[in-house]
Amino acid sequence: MPAQETVKPAQSRREQRRELRIGEVLDAATRRFNRQSFTVVTMEDVAADLDLMPATLYHYVTDKEDLVFRCFERVIQSYQQELExxxxxxxxxxxxxxxxxxxxxxxxxxxxIAFSDLASLPEEKYCALIEGRRRNLHALENLIDQGINDGSITPSNARWTAIGVLSIVDWLAFWLSGRAGYSRTDALIAIDDILTHGVYRRDRPTFELPDRVNTLEPQPPGKREQKKQALLRTASILFNLNGVAATSMDEVAKKANVTRAALYYHAKDKAELYYLCMMREMKFVTSSGKHVSNETPMSWTIQIQRYLFEGHISEIGPLPTYNNLDCLKPDHRAVVMEYIHALDEDFRQRVQQAIDDGYYRKVSIFFADKVHAALTNRFALWYNEPKRVTPKEIADNHMLLYLNGLKRRN
Structure with missing residues (x-):
């Protein structure tokens, strides 16, 4: 009996140390996956971050696939516990x-963790993660429904409002950093404020949704150029779905119904193909302002979102996801980042002008940009039900969340 009493605590301590070590492994892997697509990260990368030999990781996970799945599964369980x-x-x-x-x-x-590239996982693991995401979405949707019914949350499409909220908190994995010029407390206060009260001044009268229908840019003339654009659209869809590293040139050629020679005529390798896709979409996004009116900041914001979301499912789409930028070659990445920084700067200037003109509250421009970016950039990962709801409906729901916030206006 005494022998048993001494063994159990020792076993418990070993199990605790093992669980602690597993947590450290998952933390290191998650940080890597948030900086790069998980298809690019190797077991050697994770081991180096922990100052371990790669073989040591196999004491805690069976292989990289198991490591990836457990990282995603842990975050999904964390969401579930917090919602409960x-x-x-x-x-x-x-x-x-x-x-x-x-x-x-x-x-x-x-x-x-950045919920992206999930479709490149084996079907069984992919389906398990998607089901976990659906359960969490449904739980948040129920909380929003409660708020709509008790009068604390403004009436909206509860499902897409829940997706908007999840998009904002998911996006944290891309940008929230302890090394930036703000604290975690700064981020918490600013995002909670914007999500609750919106950026539109609450003492101003309710604005009307614009009835203007956006006109998308026509496809470029010429059969050769049209074929190239169709090829890049196919590649963009696959890159958004599976990630760049998990998508092969052969897969792109087969899906686009072109020969390998035709594909390599346009891009000598996958990195160049991804660059061409990003440049195509960056030009679409940067040109969006030419197709909307600038009557008020609210009208402009809503029309821009409609234009982008409707363009996403059209021949000039899809919208790009930004989680694969590390797959670009350095010089190409610099060009794409220049476009992204220019878009960010233009948006922040518009927010500042709207504040100066008395339309917007005195919110943090930096965090207003992050909230808006989340509602835009996560659309490509969520939207897969065109027959049930239109891009315009989602664009309006997301932008009303951004402008007015969750809290019911007087």
Missing amino acids: AVDEPGFDGLEKVRAFVRRRLSSTSGNR
């Missing part, structure tokens, strides 16, 4: 949603 924790009696729906967002903002980096 905030759903307690005595609080209205708005406070429950805000509590969830604050928990997400306060979570450690190991519990934040």
